[in-house]
Amino acid sequence: MQRLQAYRYELRPDGRQKRQMRRFAGACRFVYNQALALQKQCFETGGKQPGYAGLCRLLTGWRHSADTAWLAEVPVHPLQQALKDVERAYANFFAGRAAFPRFRKKGRSDRFRYPDPKQIRLDQTNHRIFLPKLGWVHYRHSRDVLGAVKNVTVSRGDRPVARTGKWYVSLQTLREVAVPLPTGGAVGVDMGIARFATLSDGTFYAPLNSFRRHERALRKAQQALSRKQKFSHNWKKAKTRVQKVHSRIGNARRDFLHKTSTAISQNHAMVCIEDLRVRRMSRSAAGTADAPGREGQPAGRPYKSRSGLNKSILDQGWFEFRRQLDYKLAWNGGRLMVVPPQNTSRTCPRCGHVAVMFRRTTAGHKPGLSAWHVVLRKTPTSLGR
Template sequence: MLLNYKYEIYPSESQKETLEYWLAICRQQYNSALLDKLNYYRKYKKGLSHMLLQKQLTQDKKKLTFLKTLPSQPLQEVFFRLEKAYNKFFKGDANYPKLKKHKDYTSITFTQFGTGTRKVKNKKTGMTKIQPVRYAASFDSDGNLFISKLGSIKIILHRKPEGNIKQAIIKRKGNRWFAIFSVERPANPPEILADLIKTTGIDVGIKKFAVLSDGTEIDNPTYLRIKEKSLKRQQKKLSRMKRSSNNWKKQVEKVQKIHAKVANQRRDFQHKQSYWISNKYSVVIVEDLTIRNMVKNRHLAKSIHDAGWGSFKHMLMYKCERNGGFFVKVKPHYTSQNCSACGRTVKKSLSIRTHLCKHCGTILDRDHNAAMNIEKAGLQQIKWKPIA
């Protein structure tokens, strides 16, 4: 399995300028490739593959010398990134790819990390031998991050990556820079056999962040709502300033810091809750919600974004896999309407928070009833048979 490890890095001022320049070049390549694909389809009625774009890049390097100022891997990865965006569009998971602005393109990817080997053929003897190779991104002898054509960058590894580092991403977030390592490692096998019988269904919500099928409730911290007044005040100041002025730039940083604070608080909360659930339960079952459609409701969109259901589900998924457990997604149809005891349908509006079944007399919290239905549906889906 693949896991991401994120660390803050501390480049010098000159290194920051170089990284910004590299981001600008990659963004320009992305936008240029997007327009090339669009024009190619209009002319030939077929797609332009990333292989053809890479061949064109090789030709462009002979004419445009500034393309040689950065390592080749980030430039090549631009075309894979664009291809992924098209694949998401054709699957219906995203809109059609758009031209990237400065604020939208914030990372470059080195698809190989550390050291490796390559085969070299001797033209005179015709024999091949294996030579060691140091990739564009690696660690130096002092434990700092080394980037080709940039040098060593200070990094604090507050925890060591467990596994083999496959690639590295350098990301800009406001005025801070981060290195994200994609690490390949095996999943942990279940340590105790008795844990296999521990199953749970999870119903996420707005008033309550999540309710488990055993009745456990997790309160919603609403970090964005708490910072909303402060954010509104700072954004109002920003709107009154002249764009691109020095004061405007300083105010932008203040707004970005508030957003970063909220995002960090939300991520920390979700990591802790997903860690606890994945360690306690071997089978975790959730609804396969289409969040993209749900946020179209303007009355609920902000609360849904503040809860962060999508990122929480992703954390649960990889943590369950890492612990050797099972993560199951079920269809969300009628999980709140059906009775978890008798299975009959009890229609109720969203404002009614208590499930009262007239057929069997079951009285439960609406979310608790939904979580129990989710658990039953998930166990039926995987044909789970409890261990006696």
């Protein structure tokens, strides 16, 4: 079977290459915004929206225009990929999978993509990669790249909230692998705050709480930033410190999620997990102007405790953990089952009686285990659907 896999490394460019990458990312952002503005105008006026081929013809005109002649200095393939991003964003919007496309802002999600593998050369021995109009760029080699390179994406920063100024390269590869045979049996996973993941066999994983660990350092860095004059030299340095703390938080969380999901996927053939709506569970409890701190939250729960619960839920990374479990189980020949979460913590695993009590009283001496006997019993019904 064929496996698509991405490998991400930190780039180590020189000063000239950094300037070139900023120019390429800016040109792709300009083309994306121009195409999006045109599509938005056609959408509002009811006119026919140009497809990818029509946008490529417009791109040719922009590259030969006197006002935007600087686009000709940028490789054409990354610019065309920006047009593909516009087309994909509109397709997701009309399919109901995403909101209406928004314009890209400078400094947020700066990236560009090379789709032609013939223009890319990878030298893993000397830890460098050749990219069009950039030349050989060194990268931090942490593991070997397996398979044939299909495309390369160059991006700046870890996440939009953590722009540390570093550049990264992501290589998507395709290779043939043997059909995996699953090992282990079925297990249910219960997500929580006090315990990040509790398995139905009694195993549990303690939470990392990376945000909580760095909350004090982040607060001090943000307070120092608030005292600086905006856009001054000292303000930029203080902002970099805030971004480094955010980057440290994100890196620690991703490392924890990868290690936990790998351990579970390698030892079990089927994993059952609740279909938790994290966005609804972490909805703001601020309420309205007439009823502050009351609307949209459970009755009797104070606003402050609700806010702390939302922060703890978002600090766990439940959705990312579920996403990693999904593809890692598929790589190991296993399967991820998603079951409805209704009353899993209130149903007796023996008689099926639903008790309107808090979960702490129904779980007994092993929190979460009784709920997942119910979940595993629900699994055949889910398979039938």
